Amino acid sequence: MYNLAIYLYLLGVAIASLFNKKVKKMWHGERMAFEVLREKVDPCASYVWFHAASLGEFEQGRPLMERLRRNHPEYKILLTFFSPSGYEVQKNYNRADIVCYLPLDTPINAIRFLRLVRPVMAFFIKYEFWYNYLHILKHRNVPVYSVSSIFRPGQIFFRWYGFAYRRVLRCFTHFYVQNDVSRNLLSGIGISQDIVTVTGDTRFDRVLKIKEMSKQLPVVDAFRKGHKVFVAGSSWPSDEDIFIEYFRDHPEWRMIIAPHVVSDEHLQQIIEKIGAGRKILRYTGATPEDAMDADCLIIDCYGLLSSIYHYGDVAYVGGGFGVGIHNVLEAAVWGMPVVFGPNNANFQEAQGLKGSGGGFDFSTYGEFEEIMHRLVSDEAWLEKCGRDAGDYVKSKAGATDIIFSNVKL
Template sequence: MYEIVISLYTLGVAVMSLFNDKVKKMWRGEREAFRVLRNSVDPGSRYVWFHAASLGEFEQGRPIMERLRREHPELKILLTFFSPSGYEVRKNYEGADIICYLPLDTYFNARRFLNLVHPEVAFFIKYEFWWNYLHILKRRNVPVYSVSSIFRPNQVFFRWYGRTYSNVLKCFTRFFVQNEVSRQLLAKLGITEVEITGDTRFDRVLQIKSQAKSLPIVEAFRQDYKVFVAGSSWPPDEDIFIKYFNVRDDWKLIIAPHVIGEDHLQQILSKLKGKAVRYTEATPESVADAKILIIDCFGLLSSIYGYGHVSYVGGGFGVGIHNVLEAAVWNIPVIFGPNNERFQEAQDLLASGGGRQIDGYQQFESLINSYIADDSLRKADGDKAAQYVSSKAGATGKILSAVKF
């Protein structure tokens, strides 16, 4: 049954690649992966394989890869992605020796891939559970670890119709999960090689903060103003905070939209009142008197939060909120929309007081007004956010201390 599903999926991807550029990149990348491996794998080297679905999972695996490289320079790292949104952004990442797409999980592809690489250890980040790859790794006695994984009762593994597929979980040598609920759910399937280590993203955001570089354009824009930073925003988010800051001149606004496309950028610009400058077109002189700075490129948001006094993380009125930890680590309050129940860190931030949920414009207006009127309240919420992040650090060390190379 699984092979039939994968075959149908493969056919669907092939057809969609004719009409969608993102799918086309994935389709081509998966087919080119074998050529990349043939040309790059050194048969005399020892490889550790990390697989991340996309960019978010990569960030979770990154602290482990970088610490592994420092502590075991004799090992080489293979990094694979499933999604173009991960591969296209990190294909030149210097922390890995080989980077490519993961070919679709047919038995033939999995066997061919593993015959080329011969990994000594494999790490699958968070949600990746590929039947053929994992079963072949198990048969070859290759240790496989699931990192920063999190499980919920409504997942297929814990439904009556998913019992057969749940056997894929028994291919893992050990699970490093985020919480107690995940441990209990796995125990119901008879899986006991489980350790609650938390999420490696906490280590990653602390690392980003410690290595943050100054951004002269953002510094010239901020000056002595208070700054509201909206990260990974979507149109429903923008309708709320733009409406508010359009009528305030005492704060400046930085918008880093989730989708950086010309149509979306023009849509944002059409809603704004006051001088707005795009980051890629900015100079220190041109942003000095601007009211809004639009970040129209990737890779800056995690550092830009450091220039803010209050943050907003988008997605909570649609697809689900994005990375709240990147903002929280900078000692600033984190605001987000109502679609956050599936995100443990958002729930924890709400409980700690470092995060605030808003359901619409009126709540947003009331909250920001309270922060402006009471600076000590704003700072206290920001400190709670940062304290929460610090309290959850250390997953990377726990994981690597349990893995033998």
């Protein structure tokens, strides 16, 4: 049944690639993966394989890859992606020896792929459970680790009809899960607790490292001087409708907007929402002198958001009015309160941040206004919430150390 579904999916992707650019990139990348591997695989090398579905999972696997590269240079690293949103951003990642798409999980593809690479171990990040790849790896006695994984009762493994698919979980050598709920769910379907360790999420290690490596941005520094700054990161139009309305009525704060989609059309929409009477700058065309008397700075490029959060007093992380919020940890690590929309129940880091007192969610403009009013009017509370956010991130670090103290290299 699984393989039939995969072949039907493959047919659907082939058809969709005729009409959708993103799907076309994935379809082409998967077909080219074998050519990339034949060209680049060193048959004399020992490869450790990391698989991440997309960019978020890559960030969870990155601390492991960088630790492996630093401490065990005798291994080469193969990094694969499923989604173009991960591959296109990180295809030149210099800590991996080979970066490519993962061919779809058909039996033939899995056999061809593993014959070419012959990994000595594999790390699957968070939600990745590819049936054919995992069964062949187990058959070949290759250690396979699930890292930063998180399990929920609604997943197929824990449904009455999911008995057959549970077998894929028995292909893993060890699970490094994010929480006790995941460990208990695995225990409930017979997965031995000897192969399950609660480590938390490696993203906490990653954002602390990012903080150490942050960039100094003279334009943003000039923009901030002497003012309170609100940073909105990875925002969507539904987010912007709310916080822009608030800041039109509160000119005492300056605002930085780093939208999730950087396109001329979206940037123009933001400018129109802010309206006349405010000096608005686009980052790539600004100088520090321009920024000193600006009211709003729009980040019209990628790659700066984690450093830009450093300049904020309050952060807003977008996506909470869509499928789910983006990375709240990149903001919280700087020790400031983080505000986000209502679709955050499945994001453990957001739940933890709320529980710590450093994060706040809302559903309506009135609720957002109430949160901001207290943060603006109570300086001591603003500082406390920021400390709580930063302390929460620091308290959850260490997953990478735990994993590497257990994995046999």
